[in-house]
Amino acid sequence: MVGVNEKTATRTRVADAVYERLREMIFTGELAPGARLSVPALAESLEVSRSPVRDAVLRLVQERLAREEPRRGAVVARVGTAELASIYEIREVLEGLAARLAVENAGRKLVRALKEALDEHEAAMRTADLAASTEADLRFHRLIREAAANPELVRLLDDVQTQVRLAMRTTTVTAGPRQAIDDHRAILTAIESGDATAAEQAARAHIFRLRTVLLQQTEAGE
Amino acid sequence: MVGVNEKTATRTRVADAVYERLREMIFTGELAPGARLSVPALAESLEVSRSPVRDAVLRLVQERLAREEPRRGAVVARVGTAELASIYEIREVLEGLAARLAVENAGRKLVRALKEALDEHEAAMRTADLAASTEADLRFHRLIREAAANPELVRLLDDVQTQVRLAMRTTTVTAGPRQAIDDHRAILTAIESGDATAAEQAARAHIFRLRTVLLQQTEAGE
DNA sequence: TGGCCGGAGTTTACATGCAAACAGAAAGAT
DNA sequence: ATCTTTCTGTTTGCATGTAAACTCCGGCCA
Numbered sequence: 198m199v200g201v202n203e204k205t206a207t208r209t210r211v212a213d214a215v216y217e218r219l220r221e222m223i224f225t226g227e228l229a230p231g232a233r234l235s236v237p238a239l240a241e242s243l244e245v246s247r248s249p250v251r252d253a254v255l256r257l258v259q260e261r262l263a264r265e266e267p268r269r270g271a272v273v274a275r276v277g278t279a280e281l282a283s284i285y286e287i288r289e290v291l292e293g294l295a296a297r298l299a300v301e302n303a304g305r306k307l308v309r310a311l312k313e314a315l316d317e318h319e320a321a322m323r324t325a326d327l328a329a330s331t332e333a334d335l336r337f338h339r340l341i342r343e344a345a346a347n348p349e350l351v352r353l354l355d356d357v358q359t360q361v362r363l364a365m366r367t368t369t370v371t372a373g374p375r376q377a378i379d380d381h382r383a384i385l386t387a388i389e390s391g392d393a394t395a396a397e398q399a400a401r402a403h404i405f406r407l408r409t410v411l412l413q414q415t416e417a418g419e
Numbered sequence: 420m421v422g423v424n425e426k427t428a429t430r431t432r433v434a435d436a437v438y439e440r441l442r443e444m445i446f447t448g449e450l451a452p453g454a455r456l457s458v459p460a461l462a463e464s465l466e467v468s469r470s471p472v473r474d475a476v477l478r479l480v481q482e483r484l485a486r487e488e489p490r491r492g493a494v495v496a497r498v499g500t501a502e503l504a505s506i507y508e509i510r511e512v513l514e515g516l517a518a519r520l521a522v523e524n525a526g527r528k529l530v531r532a533l534k535e536a537l538d539e540h541e542a543a544m545r546t547a548d549l550a551a552s553t554e555a556d557l558r559f560h561r562l563i564r565e566a567a568a569n570p571e572l573v574r575l576l577d578d579v580q581t582q583v584r585l586a587m588r589t590t591t592v593t594a595g596p597r598q599a600i601d602d603h604r605a606i607l608t609a610i611e612s613g614d615a616t617a618a619e620q621a622a623r624a625h626i627f628r629l630r631t632v633l634l635q636q637t638e639a640g641e
Numbered sequence: 642t643g644g645c646c647g648g649a650g651t652t653t654a655c656a657t658g659c660a661a662a663c664a665g666a667a668a669g670a671t
Numbered sequence: 672a673t674c675t676t677t678c679t680g681t682t683t684g685c686a687t688g689t690a691a692a693c694t695c696c697g698g699c700c701a
Contacts, residue, residue, distance in 0.1 A: 211655070237682075246656045251683090255474065259481050268663055270682065283569045286520065290512040298508065347505045353575065433685070459652075468686045473653090490693050492652060 212249035215239075216256055223262060223273055223363065230275040230367050234263055260356070262363060276364035278412070284364075285408035288357045289401050291350065292338070296384060296400035298345035300393040307344045311337060311385050318381065322374050330374060337381055341388075341400070376406060434471035437461075438478055445484060445495055445585065452497040452589050456485055482578070484585060498586035500634070506586075507630035510579045511623050513572065514560070518606060518622035520567035522615040529566045533607050536562060540603065544596050552596060559603055563610075563622070598628060 219239075222228040234254050240247045254271050257263040263271040276284075299307060318333035342351050380403035387395035441461075444450040456476050462469045476493050479485040485493040498506075521529060536559040543551035564573050602625035609617035 235682075248655050248657085252477065252654090255477070256481065259478065268682075280571070283571045286516060286569060287513070287572055287575065290516045291509070294508060294512045347508060349502070349505045350509055353509065457652075470685050470687085474684090490652075 210249075211245055212252040212256075215243060215245060215249050216253035218243065219253055219257060220262065223257075224366070226366055228273050230273045230363070232273045233266075233269060234271040234273065236270065261360060274363060275367060276360060277367075281361070281364045282408065282412060284357055284360050285404060285411065288354070288361075289404040289408065291354055291357065292341075292404050293397040293401035295342045295345040295347075295350060295354065296388065297393045297397040298347055298350070299341045300388050300391060300396045302346045303344040303388075307340065308385070308389050310340050311388065314340060315378070315381055315385060318378055322378065334374075334377060334381075341384075376410070377403075380406060432471075433467050434474040437465060437467060437471050438475035440465065441475055441479060442484065445479075446588070448588055450495050452495045452585070454495045455488075455491065456493040456495065458492065483582060496585060497589060498582060499589075503583070503586045504630065504634060506579055506582050507626060507633065510576070510583075511626040511630065513576055513579065514563075514626050515619040515623035517564045517567040517569075517572060517576065518610065519615045519619040520569055520572070521563045522610050522613060522618045524568045525566040525610075529562065530607070530611050532562050533559060533610065537600070537603055537607060540600055544600065556596075556599060556603075563606075598632070599625075602628060 219228070219234070228234070234257070236247050236250050236254060239254075240250045243250065254263065258265055258271050262274055264274045266272050314333050314337040318330060318337065321327075321329035321333055338354075342354055345351070380399070384396060384399040384403060387399045441450070441456070450456070456479070458469050458472050458476060461476075462472045465472065476485060480487055480493055484496055486496045488494050536555050540552060540555035540559065543549075543555055560576075564576050567573070602621070606618060606621040606625060609621045
């Protein structure tokens with residue numbers, strides 16, 4: 198179950214393409230936090246009319262990737278330390294929920310997939326392959342989320358991750374990878390044992406530690 | 420802290436007015452789940468042009484109050500039992516988080532306000548005043564959320580409540596009010612004692628029970 | 642009578658026009 | 672020289688035009 202939903206009909210909606218492009222520009226830093234999202238200017242630079250750009254920007258605002266400034270249009274959102282801390286508090290309980298539900302729903306297949314991701318994570322860390330490490334880390338979490346079989350939860354966690362990614366643009370945060378792997382192993386053990394409460398606790402503890410590391414780093418770096 | 424944010428500048432944005440109106444129409448049942456949200460038709464009936472209506476409908480879609488049907492436009496969303504159950508799972512942990520944070524942040528003032536709301540809730544129940552009872556119930560939860568001092572959490576819980584309200588349009592759910600008051604009292608006691616973990620547990624248990632009642636009712640009624 | 646096809650009517654998504662509101666800069670007054 | 676004021680240039684938000692796509696209906700053909 199990978200290449201999920203085959204989009205019905207709607208081939209190339211310009212507004213969607215613009216939206217995707219703007220997201221990309223934000224995450225690559227091409228549009229830094231605080232940058233103005235002028236509809237006419239973007240329309241010209243992207244060579245489309247103002248309508249789809251307007252739709253896309255409105256969507257970004259609603260997703261909290263942009264903010265509406267009084268009368269200067271929308272600007273790329275700046276996620277501060279305080280907001281990030283708030284977001285991590287939420288993420289803590291949501292990831293905990295995902296872990297609990299995963300135990301209640303999933304079978305051996307999940308455990309096997311998680312083990313695989315964890316092994317790759319370890320291997321990547323030994324070879325100091327940051328990209329592969331991050332990828333394995335993300336996959337571990339994603340597997341649990343999807344096993345939770347709660348689409349609304351998946352959506353919320355995706356939103357959370359979007360905010361976190363945006364925050365990374367402002368604040369460089371590197372969570373200690375050693376700790377992460379240990380935490381993941383604890384989560385895996387709990388899931389393997391079929392103890393839903395333990396899995397929830399382990400997942401929450403993991404995010405709680407991430408949050409702590411993150412706050413220390415941003416406090417120091419500020 | 421009631422009449423919150425004074426809107427800066429933006430007096431009468433037609434799109435906002437239309438959005439509010441559509442929400443209202445959805446919640447009052449004037450627009451039932453499944454009803455088509457034809458932009459041209461709504462524009463004429465509301466006597467505005469298509470643009471603000473389009474913006475409003477797009478916003479409803481993004482907030483999951485409406486769904487995009489293939490090529491028939493948007494329709495008012497239908498929240499089924501399964502979705503509602505998923506939402507309550509999420510609500511459980513979020514309300515738990517709110518209660519925990521409320522204990523960590525709030526002082527006596529919160530306890531006093533909560534007691535007041537609970538008293539009114541009891542009084543309303545004794546006189547069988549359903550409207551007042553619901554109002555007091557909602558206020559109890561709102562007080563805790565706001566005391567959590569996490570704006571993102573407040574936003575998410577508002578979203579959740581929106582979905583629940585919409586679901587009520589389809590399924591008539593009356594949570595046992597007796598149980599609710601007992602649960603609230605337990606939450607209040609935990610908050611009063613300053614035990615954050617106990618408050619979290621109590622809040623979660625409350626939502627868990629609501630969910631159970633709800634599932635029984637919808638299963639029976641279907 | 643039943644199935645197929647075509648036309649009429651919607652609908653969306655995009656393009657573009659336009660007024661009002663403001664920001665920022667340049668010019669004028671003191 | 673500094674402060675005020677006007678003027679220009681954007682910007683947003685709303686209105687409206689239009690093509691393409693699709694649905695639904697009725698009539699036509701077998």
